[in-house]
Amino acid sequence: MGLNDRPALVAAASRGLGFACALALAREGARVALCARTGQAAEEAARRIGSETGSSVAAIEADVSTEEGAMGFVRDGAERVDGCHILVANAGGPKPGRAQDMSDDDWRAAIELNFLSTVRMVREALPHMRRAGYGRVVAITSSSVKEPIPNLALSNAARAATTGFLKTLAREVGEDGITVNAVLPGRILTDRICQMARARAGSEELTEDEALAQQAVDVPLGRLGRPEEVGDVVAFLASARAAYLTGCMLSVDGGLLRSLF
Numbered sequence: 001m002g003l004n005d006r007p008a009l010v011a012a013a014s015r016g017l018g019f020a021c022a023l024a025l026a027r028e029g030a031r032v033a034l035c036a037r038t039g040q041a042a043e044e045a046a047r048r049i050g051s052e053t054g055s056s057v058a059a060i061e062a063d064v065s066t067e068e069g070a071m072g073f074v075r076d077g078a079e080r081v082d083g084c085h086i087l088v089a090n091a092g093g094p095k096p097g098r099a100q101d102m103s104d105d106d107w108r109a110a111i112e113l114n115f116l117s118t119v120r121m122v123r124e125a126l127p128h129m130r131r132a133g134y135g136r137v138v139a140i141t142s143s144s145v146k147e148p149i150p151n152l153a154l155s156n157a158a159r160a161a162t163t164g165f166l167k168t169l170a171r172e173v174g175e176d177g178i179t180v181n182a183v184l185p186g187r188i189l190t191d192r193i194c195q196m197a198r199a200r201a202g203s204e205e206l207t208e209d210e211a212l213a214q215q216a217v218d219v220p221l222g223r224l225g226r227p228e229e230v231g232d233v234v235a236f237l238a239s240a241r242a243a244y245l246t247g248c249m250l251s252v253d254g255g256l257l258r259s260l261f
């Protein structure tokens, strides 16, 4: 895929989708730096990827919801892996809840976590990509940017802002050899989905397994996704093979969304 030896930074990667992206890129030979909010979680993830792939992965402690965390991750990560050709802009998800119930502080926190983190990491990564004449920005957003999800108001709104940013950016940096795309996960079996299933199980008198099974009922492929199925798509978008794809919001959802585009 033309990923061998390319420096790649993957944010929020101690588990879940970020971890799967870091693993997929390392499997293709990329030199990966990842971050998590604690140094211990980042080190542990880097060790696991290293033992599966034989590559050395740089671990960085950074909270990407802060300015210093987001920019510092790219600055330090690029130093550790000698540049940044690939940025996977990922973060945790904001708390659930209805649009009408959220406070200003809730909105601000979601914007910092899911919008400004991407803006800040990209800003710091672009000079490296321009210098290299190769750049791949891949953001992890959500199927909610095409079809907002009930009771996830913060996520729906913050990711819509991120999508506007990415689509605008894609037109600005194309001539520098930089592509900008997003992957829109549907329902992928990670800790976040399990946590949400546990919360639903508690309020609806179901077991966690029943709540998870219900999530898969309207997925045409008949099951929840696996994190590595997102990681593989991200690795493709980051690769030389995806050179003519930009501004693309790619659903990885087992066919869940009904919209035409």
Ligand code: NAD
Residues within 6 Å of the ligand: 011, 012, 013, 014, 015, 016, 017, 018, 035, 036, 037, 041, 062, 063, 064, 065, 090, 091, 092, 093, 094, 113, 140, 141, 142, 143, 155, 184, 185, 186, 187, 188, 189, 190, 191, 192, 193
């Ligand atoms: P997860 O909770 O399983 O993992 C999130 C990872 O991000 C963890 O490693 C956590 O330590 C790290 N993290 C959280 N906040 C961070 C911060 N501020 N700074 C640095 N690291 C941080 O979540 P996931 O399922 O892997 O989801 C990743 C993203 O994709 C989230 O934004 C989520 O909302 C979104 N998403 C997930 C799904 C899904 O089905 N899993 C669907 C749509 C969108």
